[in-house]
Amino acid sequence: MKGKTMELFSTFRSAKGRRGAAFAALAVSVALVATGCAADSPATPGEGGGDSTIAFLPKQLNNPYTDVVLGGGEDGAKEAGFTSQVLGPLEASASAQIPFIEQATQEQTNVIVIAANDPDAVGPSLQAAREAGAKIVAFDSDTNPDYRDIFISQVVAKDVALIQLEIISEQIGGEGEIAILSATATATNQNEWIKFMEEELDSNPDYANIKLVAKVYGDDDADKSFQETQGLLSSYPNLKGIISPTTVGIAAAAKYLSTSDYKGKVALTGLGLPNEMREFVKDGTVTEFALWDPAQLGYVAAFAGKALLDGTITGAEGDKFDAGDLGEITVGANGVAIVGPPTRFNAENIDDYDF
Amino acid sequence: MSEILSTAVVKQRSGLPKRLLGHDAIIIYTLILVIIIASFTVKFFAGPLTVGFLLIQVIPILLIAMPMALVIISEEIDLSVASIAGLTSAVMGVLWRDSGWDIGFVIVASIFVGVICGAFNGFLITVVGLPSLAVTIGTLALFRGLALVVIGDQKVANFPKELNQFVLSKIGATGIPVVMIFVVVIIAIFAIILHFTPFGRGLYALGHSKEAAAFVGIRVGVAKFWLFIGTGVVSSIVGVFLTLRLASAGPDNGTGMELSVIAAVLLGGVSIFGGRGTIPGVVGGVLLIGVLTYALRLAKVPETALIIVTGSLLVISVVAPSVTAWARERMRLARLHKEVQGSSTPGPISA
Numbered sequence: 130m131k132g133k134t135m136e137l138f139s140t141f142r143s144a145k146g147r148r149g150a151a152f153a154a155l156a157v158s159v160a161l162v163a164t165g166c167a168a169d170s171p172a173t174p175g176e177g178g179g180d181s182t183i184a185f186l187p188k189q190l191n192n193p194y195t196d197v198v199l200g201g202g203e204d205g206a207k208e209a210g211f212t213s214q215v216l217g218p219l220e221a222s223a224s225a226q227i228p229f230i231e232q233a234t235q236e237q238t239n240v241i242v243i244a245a246n247d248p249d250a251v252g253p254s255l256q257a258a259r260e261a262g263a264k265i266v267a268f269d270s271d272t273n274p275d276y277r278d279i280f281i282s283q284v285v286a287k288d289v290a291l292i293q294l295e296i297i298s299e300q301i302g303g304e305g306e307i308a309i310l311s312a313t314a315t316a317t318n319q320n321e322w323i324k325f326m327e328e329e330l331d332s333n334p335d336y337a338n339i340k341l342v343a344k345v346y347g348d349d350d351a352d353k354s355f356q357e358t359q360g361l362l363s364s365y366p367n368l369k370g371i372i373s374p375t376t377v378g379i380a381a382a383a384k385y386l387s388t389s390d391y392k393g394k395v396a397l398t399g400l401g402l403p404n405e406m407r408e409f410v411k412d413g414t415v416t417e418f419a420l421w422d423p424a425q426l427g428y429v430a431a432f433a434g435k436a437l438l439d440g441t442i443t444g445a446e447g448d449k450f451d452a453g454d455l456g457e458i459t460v461g462a463n464g465v466a467i468v469g470p471p472t473r474f475n476a477e478n479i480d481d482y483d484f
Numbered sequence: 485m486s487e488i489l490s491t492a493v494v495k496q497r498s499g500l501p502k503r504l505l506g507h508d509a510i511i512i513y514t515l516i517l518v519i520i521i522a523s524f525t526v527k528f529f530a531g532p533l534t535v536g537f538l539l540i541q542v543i544p545i546l547l548i549a550m551p552m553a554l555v556i557i558s559e560e561i562d563l564s565v566a567s568i569a570g571l572t573s574a575v576m577g578v579l580w581r582d583s584g585w586d587i588g589f590v591i592v593a594s595i596f597v598g599v600i601c602g603a604f605n606g607f608l609i610t611v612v613g614l615p616s617l618a619v620t621i622g623t624l625a626l627f628r629g630l631a632l633v634v635i636g637d638q639k640v641a642n643f644p645k646e647l648n649q650f651v652l653s654k655i656g657a658t659g660i661p662v663v664m665i666f667v668v669v670i671i672a673i674f675a676i677i678l679h680f681t682p683f684g685r686g687l688y689a690l691g692h693s694k695e696a697a698a699f700v701g702i703r704v705g706v707a708k709f710w711l712f713i714g715t716g717v718v719s720s721i722v723g724v725f726l727t728l729r730l731a732s733a734g735p736d737n738g739t740g741m742e743l744s745v746i747a748a749v750l751l752g753g754v755s756i757f758g759g760r761g762t763i764p765g766v767v768g769g770v771l772l773i774g775v776l777t778y779a780l781r782l783a784k785v786p787e788t789a790l791i792i793v794t795g796s797l798l799v800i801s802v803v804a805p806s807v808t809a810w811a812r813e814r815m816r817l818a819r820l821h822k823e824v825q826g827s828s829t830p831g832p833i834s835a
Contacts, residue, residue: 224730237528247639257652
């Protein structure tokens with residue numbers, strides 16, 4: 130207290146002058162922000178010297194699935210003659226991608242390839258990017274079709290949903306309670322798959338005895354997904370199976386199951402990466418799961434960007450473009466191009482895949 | 485003796501502590517320096533696009549930083565701001581989808597969400613007497629949860645296109661978003677409240693000592709209650725802004741923003757222990773983090789390295805004033821000690 134009282138004394142003499150100085154400094158800085166822009170830097174294209182540029186915007190960085198997609202994307206970009214870069218947020222929230230779209234716009238990127246965290250929230254920024262001349266390719270998770278030229282989908286959404294139901298039904302013998310451990314509550318593709326699963330459960334007589342008792346959201350965060358799995362199993366003692374249509378979720382759930390009493394008793398399937406799931410398949414926690422080869426997705430997206438940029442396609446139905454090693458791909462309705470069917474991974478084939 | 489002391493205290497609080505203005509000035513000089521360096525060294529940085537994109541990106545943080553500065557100066561904290569923005573966005577989406585009201589009325593009703601949330605925080609803190617840290621950690625989760633209840637996993641995206649275009653529109657060729665005019669007005673309002681009204685000066689007193697503040701006639705409870713209404717309302721305004729800017733209402737709008745806001749406020753020279761801080765400093769802090777992040781991204785600094793940079797900056801800015809204050813304090817005490825020993829009349833007043 131004594132110290133505090135002391136410091137109060139010698140401090141108020143020149144406060145006014147200082148305040149004025151601070152405001153002046155602020156005014157100068159604001160003016161600088163406002164006018165510094167007048168000193169325009171000329172619009173020069175990317176370092177490649179006439180090279181066209183492509184920017185990949187995944188939902189988030191440091192996600193193993195994303196890394197595989199981006200690996201394929203960079204291969205494709207190289208083959209298609211692009212200088213590529215990856216821009217993205219560390220967390221997968223709706224608005225987190227926007228600064229990166231704006232950055233790509235500012236850098237006059239020719240092609241922006243994006244997996245949208247929110248189909249609409251990225252719209253206005255993509256619109257601005259298009260006005261600046263960029264071609265927009267959506268991949269993995271679509272934007273509102275108004276805001277992109279083409280959407281590269283690995284698989285038909287319904288097939289992805291159905292294969293997961295088929296696997297879980299096989300493993301639980303066609304009856305019992307199941308639950309879904311998803312990504313974020315607003316994730317576009319997960320919600321679409323879940324919708325198809327729910328419709329199929331309601332309409333397909335083969336699944337009449339399967340009851341979906343809960344949908345929980347692990348937010349594509351390993352710890353949260355782990356806890357949600359724990360929560361599911363304690364809240365629903367009769368639970369027979371869990372579907373986790375996200376690679377982070379299924380790995381976290383498998384990790385929990387493998388060390389719990391439920392190992393081998395509660396079935397787990399969904400969409401997983403072979404490299405992450407290998408140990409759980411080998412130790413019997415997981416019998417079978419599904420996924421496509423994500424690298425192909427990025428690879429095709431790069432070639433689609435090339436075709437759009439060259440003007441050989443516009444993203445209209447029936448357009449065909451060359452996708453390197455994967456041959457020719459045809460654009461379907463609503464500007465959606467499909468790469469291929471999902472693959473099932475189990476103890477027999479998992480060692481054939483490395484991603 | 486005590487009379488002299490208390491008048492001195494009151495007198496002192498009517499001005500701004502000198503050390504602080506030093507901090508403000510440093511932040512603002514740093515900001516200018518970063519802008520100048522980035523303009524010359526970072527490709528694409530110097531251009532009207534930067535001004536537009538950058539300002540639109542920092543507006544939510546800049547807005548919430550204003551009432552947050554007042555709250556932290558009073559030695560309280562509000563962690564629920566981003567969740568209030570999310571809840572506002574959710575309510576706005578549902579009202580627009582289901583009520584059939586005019587968009588203007590929907591916006592007004594949505595901002596009322598902030599009044600209710602702020603009043604709820606304020607009630608628990610001032611009437612029930614719970615610590616604001618505990619209360620707002622709770623409401624951080626509660627309001628976000630309510631947002632999910634209100635709108636579920638849905639998104640509402642069919643807002644009038646004109647509003648989105650208006651939010652993103654620029655003042656002529658300057659690149660400055662039109663909404664900045666509104667933001668500047670809000671900044672001015674908070675600057676006037678904090679620096680030129682008895683209420684604002686009372687907040688510094690509150691931050692130093694609640695008991696002393698009560699003694700000099702500040703109605704501590706009422707003041708704190710209004711502060712939380714303030715953060716609530718501004719958070720709701722940000723919720724509306726985000727919804728219109730994204731053209732999408734959802735429960736996750738603004739997630740995680742509370743920490744960015746608090747970081748910027750602290751960088752701007754507001755003491756986490758209360759009692760110190762100014763609006764110009766906070767504006768400088770917000771812009772400094774914004775400009776630095778923007779420039780480093782354009783300079784191709786990886787995102788992971790970037791959070792290390794902004795994190796370190798924050799630690800330095802929080803630690804540096806404490807260290808210098810401690811050093812000055814020691815020197816002053818030492819000098820005082822000497823003087824007291826030298827003269828036979830005791831008493832710190834002579835210092």
